[in-house]
Amino acid sequence: MARRCELTGKGVMTGNNVSHALNRTRRRFLPNLVKVTLISDALSRPVKLRICTNALRTVEHRGGLDAFLLKQADADLSPLALGIKKEIRASLAA
Template identity: 90%
Template sequence: MARRCELTGKGVMVGNNVSHALNRTRRRFLPNLVNVTLLSDALNRPVKLRVATSALRTVEHRGGLDAFLLKQDDADLSPLALGLKKEIRATLAG
């Protein structure tokens, strides 16, 4: 399973541990991913996603999962989230 947020695309970054003596060793910065169940108002059902905690704050700020997905760029979304976005668009249009 990839360490990537399904909503924002946030993934692993790499950098250095730097000691007091300025010795540098490579390290990885992992995103804070959590498994959550978010409710979709348009689809009237829960959706299980693996998202970063920072993405949860953004979802709440934008007014829920539906509003977040409609505003988010397609390049950042996972295939599952893209499918949800398509379903929400179809439900709201029809």
């Protein structure tokens, strides 16, 4: 399973550990991913996603999963999130 947020696309970054003597060794910065179940108002069902905590805060700030997905760029979303976004658009159009 990829260490990537399904809503924002945030993934693993690399950098250096720098010691007091300025020795540099490579390291990885992992995103803070959590498994959450969010409720979609348009679909009237829960959706399980693996997202970073920053995305969770943004979802709450924007007013829920539906509002977040409709505003988010398609390039950042995972295939699962794109499918949910398509279902939300279809239910709102009907």
